[in-house]
Structure formats: structure tokens, C-alpha cells
Amino acid sequence: MSNLKNPISITANNLLDGEAVWLGSNGHWVKSVDSARAFFTEEERKIAEHAAARADAENLVVEPYEIEVKMEEGAPVPLKFRERIRAQGPTIRLDLGKQADIQSQAAAA
Amino acid sequence: MYRYDEFDREFVAARVAQFRDQVARRISGELSEDNFKPLRLHNGVYLQLHAYMLRVAVPYGTLNSSQMRMLAHIARKYDRDYGHFTTRQNIQFNWPKLADIPNILEDLATVEMHAIQTSGNCIRNVTADHFAGAASDEVADPRPYAEILRQWSTIHPEFLHLPRKFKIAVIGSSNDRAAMQFHDIGLEVRKNDAGELGLRVFVGGGLGRTPMVGKLIRDWLPEEDMLSYCEAILRVYNLYGRRDNKYKARIKILVHETGLEELKKDIEAEFDRIRDSVLKLPEDDVEAIRAYFAPPDFATLPAEDSGLKQAKLDDRSFARWVDQNVSEHAQSGYGIVTVALKDTGEAPGDATSAQMDVLADLGQDYSHDELRVSHEQNVILPHVKLSDLPVVYQALTEAGMASPNAGLITDIIACPGLDYCALATARSIPVAQELSQRFADLDRQNEIGELKLKISGCINACGHHHVGHIGILGVDKRGEEMYQVTLGGSADEQAAVGEIVGRGFSSDEIGNAVETIVNTYLTKRLADDETFLDAYRRLGALPFKEALYPAKEAA
Numbered sequence: 001m002s003n004l005k006n007p008i009s010i011t012a013n014n015l016l017d018g019e020a021v022w023l024g025s026n027g028h029w030v031k032s033v034d035s036a037r038a039f040f041t042e043e044e045r046k047i048a049e050h051a052a053a054r055a056d057a058e059n060l061v062v063e064p065y066e067i068e069v070k071m072e073e074g075a076p077v078p079l080k081f082r083e084r085i086r087a088q089g090p091t092i093r094l095d096l097g098k099q100a101d102i103q104s105q106a107a108a109a
Numbered sequence: 110m111y112r113y114d115e116f117d118r119e120f121v122a123a124r125v126a127q128f129r130d131q132v133a134r135r136i137s138g139e140l141s142e143d144n145f146k147p148l149r150l151h152n153g154v155y156l157q158l159h160a161y162m163l164r165v166a167v168p169y170g171t172l173n174s175s176q177m178r179m180l181a182h183i184a185r186k187y188d189r190d191y192g193h194f195t196t197r198q199n200i201q202f203n204w205p206k207l208a209d210i211p212n213i214l215e216d217l218a219t220v221e222m223h224a225i226q227t228s229g230n231c232i233r234n235v236t237a238d239h240f241a242g243a244a245s246d247e248v249a250d251p252r253p254y255a256e257i258l259r260q261w262s263t264i265h266p267e268f269l270h271l272p273r274k275f276k277i278a279v280i281g282s283s284n285d286r287a288a289m290q291f292h293d294i295g296l297e298v299r300k301n302d303a304g305e306l307g308l309r310v311f312v313g314g315g316l317g318r319t320p321m322v323g324k325l326i327r328d329w330l331p332e333e334d335m336l337s338y339c340e341a342i343l344r345v346y347n348l349y350g351r352r353d354n355k356y357k358a359r360i361k362i363l364v365h366e367t368g369l370e371e372l373k374k375d376i377e378a379e380f381d382r383i384r385d386s387v388l389k390l391p392e393d394d395v396e397a398i399r400a401y402f403a404p405p406d407f408a409t410l411p412a413e414d415s416g417l418k419q420a421k422l423d424d425r426s427f428a429r430w431v432d433q434n435v436s437e438h439a440q441s442g443y444g445i446v447t448v449a450l451k452d453t454g455e456a457p458g459d460a461t462s463a464q465m466d467v468l469a470d471l472g473q474d475y476s477h478d479e480l481r482v483s484h485e486q487n488v489i490l491p492h493v494k495l496s497d498l499p500v501v502y503q504a505l506t507e508a509g510m511a512s513p514n515a516g517l518i519t520d521i522i523a524c525p526g527l528d529y530c531a532l533a534t535a536r537s538i539p540v541a542q543e544l545s546q547r548f549a550d551l552d553r554q555n556e557i558g559e560l561k562l563k564i565s566g567c568i569n570a571c572g573h574h575h576v577g578h579i580g581i582l583g584v585d586k587r588g589e590e591m592y593q594v595t596l597g598g599s600a601d602e603q604a605a606v607g608e609i610v611g612r613g614f615s616s617d618e619i620g621n622a623v624e625t626i627v628n629t630y631l632t633k634r635l636a637d638d639e640t641f642l643d644a645y646r647r648l649g650a651l652p653f654k655e656a657l658y659p660a661k662e663a664a
Binding site: 013015016017018019020056057058059062063079080081082085086089090091092093096097 | 135136138141142156157158159160161189204205206207208456527528529533536538539542585588589590
């Protein structure tokens with residue numbers, strides 16, 4: 001079992017609303033990168049690629065691709081700044097994107 | 110303004126119905142993304158970083174108030190309550206749902222708008238001087254020509270699959286306010302000694318990774334030959350333009366690699382062959398289109414307004430705004446108002462639905478129902494009575510749109526950058542925001558004077574950084590945002606591509622770097638009225654380099 005240089009996750013956009021999503025466990029697509037599944041080995045990467053291709057073919061998501069992540073407190077965090085912005089929302093509009101959902105959930109709690 | 114005829118209406122309605130069907134087939138799975146992508150792009154639908162993005166065409170930047178109100182409605186109903194006015198006089202909505210887009214297009218069609226050919230390798234929205242039909246220096250209104258080009262280029266069967274996208278701009282004055290020489294084809298309307306209207310034609314201009322100033326290919330083209338000549342250029346480009354490399358596919362590369370004279374031979378030969386054919390513009394048809402753009406029913410007014418004079422004396426902020434944001438109108442007693450969508454700390458070009466509604470109301474009540482979008486990401490009220498300026502200013506102030514900074518250092522152009530765009534390599538809006546705060550002091554801005562600062566978040570240069578007096582290009586350097594500075598660019602009639610000054614700056618350093626450049630200019634300028642660009646052209650890059658990189662100088 002060969003380990004990848006960095007673990008990876010798979011991301012895409014929902015077909016219907018275009019929202020950024022990540023491949024979670026059991027082949028489900030999740031709305032937060034925190035809940036994404038990380039893949040650590042070449043063998044796991046093949047599983048990930050297969051799941052992504054299937055979701056693409058089933059028209060659940062659009063343009064899936066792999067991103068490099070690091071693990072922090074058990075959750076994947078994208079390595080690239082671009083992917084971190086994608087996972088949060090525009091840095092200049094904290095009321096938009098994923099970060100807004102997190103904020104509104106925190107406010108409601 | 111141009112009004113749709115029966116053909117336009119049926120065509121746009123049919124296109125909406127067709128796209129509705131395509132979206133339904135995509136959602137049902139009948140169409141794969143590979144099948145669907147070119148279809149959505151031809152209807153202005155992109156997939157960006159966070160969501161889909163819809164780019165709506167504003168032909169030659171001209172809108173009426175119902176159209177502006179419709180844009181507000183779309184922002185409110187289908188998006189996140191705002192829109193982004195772009196450097197190509199269009200508007201983008203950043204968060205539409207795919208299933209809603211056919212409804213958005215149907216709503217747009219009710220006010221004679223659409224998103225056709227706002228993407229893809231086709232002839233894009235034709236842009237024009239945003240002061241068209243109002244400017245005091247105008248030879249003729251460029252919009253009738255832009256409208257004729259729009260009709261010719263819309264679903265032109267031969268030019269829907271070009272090697273790459275193709276952009277045309279038209280101006281009607283020798284002062285270029287539309288970056289005309291940075292378009293694939295640039296047209297300048299002129300009058301000859303006999304008083305006839307014709308065009309000066311430039312070809313092969315563009316920005317992006319290989320910026321080029323357009324080359325003059327025809328100093329005089331009779332008006333009636335405009336379409337034949339453009340068709341000849343497009344046909345030669347379509348035949349010889351490179352399709353093997355996306356980055357070398359624009360006509361500017363063909364002109365550069367082939368040489369203007371060689372290419373001109375082919376274009377002129379094709380033009381000779383087709384000039385007396387169906388594309389020759391009949392005088393009556395041109396007049397019919399021109400009639401749509403007839404000047405509104407202006408009142409006869411004195412050149413000066415005593416009420417305005419008094420209002421300026423009473424209110425210094427108002428006086429400052431009038432002096433900076435109101436331009437001379439061709440009609441006595443009127444002014445052209447630039448509404449700068451550049452309030453301190455805001456994202457350039459963004460407007461909320463409430464702001465768009467205010468603009469629509471002002472256009473309707475005080476500007477003969479006309480508004481314009483400028484490539485500098487501002488909105489223009491082209492025909493405002495001088496006596497109405499106080500009330501317009503009041504309304505703009507209440508809506509947060511009365512920044513008196515048109516043409517000053519904080520009237521920044523910035524692309525959406527990495528905050529929204531899938532192609533971007535760095536953020537541009539935060540840099541614009543920081544600079545807008547840093548230079549917020551109006552006395553200082555006025556002391557600095559005319560200075561065009563333009564920021565792009567990648568080499569594709571939607572933020573026009575190459576033609577900024579100060580240009581900033583954001584790049585990714587080993588995972589960090591770095592900002593390269595160019596100086597001395599200009600998009601006006603003295604078109605020039607800026608020069609890179611040296612190594613880039615980090616996001617923490619870029620503000621100070623711009624400050625250093627500005628201070629160097631203030632120290633070195635000959636007089637208060639020597640603009641930044643004039644000073645740069647006199648001094649060259651050296652004093653700015655020495656100020657920016659002192660350690661290197663010491664070494």
C-alpha cells in the first residue's frame with residue numbers, strides 16, 4: 001500500500017445549484033470540507049476516482065477533481081489557498097458562501 | 110435607444126425556450142456536462158469557484174431604467190441581492206441556480222436583454238464609449254455602428270466557432286474612453302473633409318498574456334463598408350488564426366506573426382471581393398438605426414445654472430463631486446454624471462439591488478430614461494440637467510454612490526479575482542479595498558490628480574492591469590499571492606502597455622509599494638498639473654525603481 005505524498009479529497013459542484021461539494025464517506029457528497037473524506041493511498045485514490053466518475057456520470061455533480069489536503073483535528077483542510085477560499089466563501093464577503101452558513105448556524109445555536 | 114423589432118423578439122424568445130429545454134435535458138441526465146458545457150457558455154453561464162455565474166450582455170453599455178430595474182429584480186429574486194458590473198460593460202450574477210437560469214433569461218427578455226454570446230469563441234458584446242450621444246467632443250454617436258455590428262454578429266453562422274473569442278469596440282470621438290485600441294477590432298467614427306462619416310479601423314489589439322496595441326489597418330473606411338470590412342477581417346482570421354494553441358489563438362497573434370502588411374493584403378482582397386455584396390449598408394438602413402439613437406428632447410437652457418453655482422458654494426462635498434464626476438455635455442445646460450461604484454472599501458463594480466433601483470429611478474427621472482455601464486465599472490447618467498444635479502447628488506449620497514472620485518486613484522478597476530473566479534491566481538478585490546482605504550483622503554486624491562489604477566487577479570487581465578497608469582497583476586508564487594507592478598500603461602488615444610518595474614510584492618507589501626510610487630511621482634512632478642502618466646513618460650521607470658528597490662540601488 002503506497003502512501004500519497006499528501007492526502008487528497010475530491011471536490012466538485014452540485015449540478016443543480018452549482019454549490020461546491022466534497023466527496024464524503026459512503027459516496028455521499030457533503031457541503032463542508034470538514035466532512036469530506038480524505039484518501040491516503042494510491043489504492044484509496046482509485047476508489048475516490050471511481051466514486052467521482054460515477055457521480056459525474058449520474059449527473060449529481062459537475063467537473064469533479066482532486067485536491068491535496070492536510071489533516072487537522074481529524075478533518076481535511078485544503079492545502080491550496082484557492083481551495084480554502086472555495087471551502088469558505090469570498091474573503092471579502094463573509095456573509096456569502098459556506099462561511100455564512102457556519103456563521104448563521106453558530107448564531108442560531 | 111434601440112428597440113427590438115419582431116425578429117429580435119422572436120429570436121430571443123426562441124433562444125430562451127431552447128435553453129430551457131437544454132437545461133431540462135441536462136438535469137434529467139440526457140445531456141452530459143461535455144455536451145452541455147458549450148451550450149451553457151453560449152448563453153453566458155459559467156461555472157465559477159463557488160457556484161454558477163451568469164453574464165448578461167449590456168449592448169454597448171446602454172440601458173434604460175426598466176432594464177436596470179430588471180437587473181435589480183434578478184439580483185433580489187434569483188441571486189444574493191447584488192450584481193457585478195464588468196470591464197466589458199456587462200453585468201455578472203455570482204450565485205444563480207442552474208434550474209433558475211431559464212427563468213432569469215425569460216425575465217430579461219421582457220426588457221429586451223439576454224446573455225447570448227457573452228462567452229465562447231464568438232464575437233462578444235460590442236462595447237462603445239460610455240459617454241456616447243452625450244460627449245461634447247463627439248463626431249458622431251458610435252452606438253448606431255455598434256448596434257449594426259450587434260445585429261450582424263449575433264448568431265452569425267460563420268463566426269460562432271472562431272479560433273478564440275473576438276471583441277469589437279467603437280468610439281465616436283478622437284478621445285478614446287473605451288480602450289478601443291485594445292480590442293480585436295477597434296473602430297473610430299470620423300468625418301472626412303467632405304463631411305461624410307466613415308471609420309478608422311484598428312486590428313489586433315488586446316490584453317491578456319500577450320498585450321498588444323491595435324494596429325491601424327485603414328485610416329478611412331466609408332460607413333457603408335463597415336460590415337464588409339469587418340467580415341473580411343473575421344474571415345481571414347477564421348481561416349488563418351491558430352487553433353493549435355489557445356494562448357496564441359487571438360487575432361493579435363496572427364497579426365503579430367504574419368505581419369500587418371501581409372495580412373492586410375488578404376483582408377483587402379477579400380474586402381474587394383465582397384464589398385458590393387449584401388453587406389453593403391444602405392443609407393436608409395443606417396438612418397433607420399441612427400433614428401433609434403436620436404438625441405432626447407433636450408430643453409433649451411443656458412450654459413450655466415445659477416442654482417447649481419449657489420449649491421456648490423453652500424456645500425463643499427457637493428462641489429467636489431460636481432467638479433470630479435460631472436463631465437461636459439454636448440447640450441448646453443446639461444452634464445454627464447459618473448456614478449462611481451467605488452465607495453471607500455467596497456468591491457469595484459458591485460451594486461446592490463437597492464442601489465440598482467435608485468439608479469433606475471434617477472435614470473428615469475433625471476436622465477431621459479438612459480443609463481450606461483462604463484468599462485471602468487461605473488454607471489453613467491448621461492443626460493442630467495445642471496439644475497437637477499443637487500437632487501441627484503442627494504439621492505446618490507443616501508444610496509452610498511456619491512464617491513467624488515471619478516478618474517482619481519481610488520476609481521480602481523478590479524476583476525473578481527480569486528474570491529470568485531475559477532481562473533484567478535490571486536485575489537484582486539482585497540487589494541483594491543486596501544488601496545481605496547489607504548488613499549481615502551479626498552484632499553490627497555485631488556492632490557495626486559488623474560491616476561488610473563487597475564488590478565487583475567491573473568494573466569488574462571480582465572482588470573486591464575497592462576493599461577493602468579499603475580497596474581497590478583496578482584500571481585501565485587509557491588502558494589503565496591504576489592503582486593507584480595506595471596507602470597505607464599494607458600488605454601486612451603495614446604495607448605500604451607505598462608512596463609513591469611521589477612520583482613513582485615506580497616499582499617502585505619503591495620499597499621506600501623503603491624504609496625512609494627505615488628510619493629515618488631509627487632516629489633518628481635514638474636508642476637501640480639503634470640499628471641502621473643505625463644511624469645512617468647518624461648521620467649521613465651528608473652526613479653520609481655530606485656524608490657521601490659532601494660537595497661538593490663545600494664548594492
